[in-house]
Amino acid sequence: MNETKLIIADDHELFRKGLAELLSKHEDIKVIKSVEDGIEFMNILKSNIEAHIVLLDITMPNMDGFQVLKEMKNLSSTIKPIVISMHNDGNYIAKCAKSGAYGYLLKNADETELTKAIRMVSKGSKYFSAEISEKMINFMSVQSVSEDILSNKETEVLGLISEGLTTKEIASRLFVSARTIETHRANILKKLEVKNTAELIKKAAKINLI
Amino acid sequence: MNETKLIIADDHELFRKGLAELLSKHEDIKVIKSVEDGIEFMNILKSNIEAHIVLLDITMPNMDGFQVLKEMKNLSSTIKPIVISMHNDGNYIAKCAKSGAYGYLLKNADETELTKAIRMVSKGSKYFSAEISEKMINFMSVQSVSEDILSNKETEVLGLISEGLTTKEIASRLFVSARTIETHRANILKKLEVKNTAELIKKAAKINLI
DNA sequence: TAGAAACTCCGTATAAATACGGATGTAAAA
DNA sequence: TTTTACATCCGTATTTATACGGAGTTTCTA
Known part of the structure; x- marks a missing residue:
C-alpha cells in the first residue's frame, strides 16, 4: 500500500496533537513524528528517518520554518515540506515558495484541503491553493521578496x-x-x-x- | 452525569477540528458548537444556547476575543470563557483577566493542561497556570494595561x-x-x-x- | 571581464524632533 | 471639594533626520 509518512513540526502542542488526531482517521497517512521546533526537526532529519512529508510551521522558537527550509535545501533532503502558517501574507508565501516548500496551507484551511495537499505533494505535485497563489502573485507584482529588499x-x-x-x-x-x-x-x-x-x-x- | 458542554471559537479551521477531535476522547467534555469568528459566536450566545464554556481565541476576524469578552460581560452571560491564545504577552493576559476570562491557555499548552483548565472552570474555579500568572504579574508591576496607558x-x-x-x-x-x-x-x-x-x-x- | 550592487565617505542645507521650563481652563475622580 | 489628569498653548535651544548631489573601493555576478 501507499502510506504517506509524515512529520509535524509546530510549537503549539495542542495544534500538533489535534492535527495528529485528525489525520489518524485517514488510513493512507501516518504521522510518525511530532516535534516542537526547527532544531528538533533538523536532528530528526539528520538521523535519516524515512519520511515523505513534513508539515512545517513558520513561527517556531530556536529555528524558524524559513531556516528549516533553507537547511533542507542545502542538505537536499527528500522530505517534502508543506508549510502550515497562520499568515496569509504574500511576503511569507513568496519566501516559502522560493525556499522550496511544496505547499502552503493556512491554519484556517479545512481538513479536506489538508489531506488534498498531503496527497498531492506525496505524489510529487505541489499544492498552493488559488487564494494562496493569488496573494503571492499580488505581492510579487508590487514588491520584491523582503529578504532581498x-x-x-x-x-x-x-x-x-x-x-x-x-x-x-x-x-x-x-x-x-x-x-x-x-x-x-x-x-x-x-x-x-x-x-x-x-x-x-x-x-x-x-x-x-x- | 456531569457533562461539560463547550463551544470553540477560533478562526483556524484545522485548530478547531483538531481540538474537537482531541476532546472527543474525553467523555465528560462535549464540543457542541464550533465557530470561526466573534460575530458568529455572539449570534450563538444570543440564541440562548445551553453551554458551559467557550474556548476563545483572541485573534479572530470581524470581532476579536477582547470584544467578545467585553460583550459577554455586558450581557452577563453564564458561559465561562477560557482564552486560548498564542501570545504569552503579559499585556494580553492582563487584558483578558480584566475582561472576565476564567482561564488563559497558550496554544502550546498540552492536552492535560487543556482538560484540567476545562474541568476546573467547569467547577467554577479559574485557571491561570503558574507561568501565565507570572507573566501577568510581571507585566502589571512594570506598566499598566496598555489600553489605559x-x-x-x-x-x-x-x-x-x-x-x-x-x-x-x-x-x-x-x-x-x-x-x-x-x-x-x-x-x-x-x-x-x-x-x-x-x-x-x-x-x-x-x-x-x- | 564588464557591469552592477554594496559599502564607504563628503558638503551644504533645511526640516523635524527632542529637551528644557513654563501656563491655563476643564473635566473627572478621590 | 480638592486634587488629578487632560488638552491646549508658548519660548528657546540643541540635536537629529532628511534632501540634495557626488565619488571611490570592493565584491559579486552575468
Whole structure:
C-alpha cells in the first residue's frame, strides 16, 4: 500500500496533537513524528528517518520554518515540506515558495484541503491553493521578496534604528562615519518607500524585518 | 452525569477540528458548537444556547476575543470563557483577566493542561497556570494595561505618527497648534518609556497600540 | 571581464524632533 | 471639594533626520 509518512513540526502542542488526531482517521497517512521546533526537526532529519512529508510551521522558537527550509535545501533532503502558517501574507508565501516548500496551507484551511495537499505533494505535485497563489502573485507584482529588499548592512542598521539608536550612535557602534549611516538610512527609506522613521519602523514591523 | 458542554471559537479551521477531535476522547467534555469568528459566536450566545464554556481565541476576524469578552460581560452571560491564545504577552493576559476570562491557555499548552483548565472552570474555579500568572504579574508591576496607558488624544496622535505624518501635518489635521502635538509626542514618549520615534513605533506595534 | 550592487565617505542645507521650563481652563475622580 | 489628569498653548535651544548631489573601493555576478 501507499502510506504517506509524515512529520509535524509546530510549537503549539495542542495544534500538533489535534492535527495528529485528525489525520489518524485517514488510513493512507501516518504521522510518525511530532516535534516542537526547527532544531528538533533538523536532528530528526539528520538521523535519516524515512519520511515523505513534513508539515512545517513558520513561527517556531530556536529555528524558524524559513531556516528549516533553507537547511533542507542545502542538505537536499527528500522530505517534502508543506508549510502550515497562520499568515496569509504574500511576503511569507513568496519566501516559502522560493525556499522550496511544496505547499502552503493556512491554519484556517479545512481538513479536506489538508489531506488534498498531503496527497498531492506525496505524489510529487505541489499544492498552493488559488487564494494562496493569488496573494503571492499580488505581492510579487508590487514588491520584491523582503529578504532581498535590504542589503545585510542595511538590515543591520535598521535593527539598530528600531532599538532607538541615533545615527551617530549607530555609526560609532559599527565603526563607520555618521555619513555612512545617513546614506544607509536614506537608502532604506527609499527601498521601503516610506518617508520617515515612524513609517519605516511600522512597515518593517509589518513585513517582519525586525 | 456531569457533562461539560463547550463551544470553540477560533478562526483556524484545522485548530478547531483538531481540538474537537482531541476532546472527543474525553467523555465528560462535549464540543457542541464550533465557530470561526466573534460575530458568529455572539449570534450563538444570543440564541440562548445551553453551554458551559467557550474556548476563545483572541485573534479572530470581524470581532476579536477582547470584544467578545467585553460583550459577554455586558450581557452577563453564564458561559465561562477560557482564552486560548498564542501570545504569552503579559499585556494580553492582563487584558483578558480584566475582561472576565476564567482561564488563559497558550496554544502550546498540552492536552492535560487543556482538560484540567476545562474541568476546573467547569467547577467554577479559574485557571491561570503558574507561568501565565507570572507573566501577568510581571507585566502589571512594570506598566499598566496598555489600553489605559495613553489618553484618547495621545492614541490618535500616535496613530497619525505611525502613518508617517510630521508634527506639523498632524497639527493641521487635528486643527490645533504644532506645540500641542509636540507636547503630546513628548508625553507619549514618556509614558511608553522610549526615547525617540523609532523606538516608539516599535513598542507601539509590539503592544498592539497601532 | 564588464557591469552592477554594496559599502564607504563628503558638503551644504533645511526640516523635524527632542529637551528644557513654563501656563491655563476643564473635566473627572478621590 | 480638592486634587488629578487632560488638552491646549508658548519660548528657546540643541540635536537629529532628511534632501540634495557626488565619488571611490570592493565584491559579486552575468
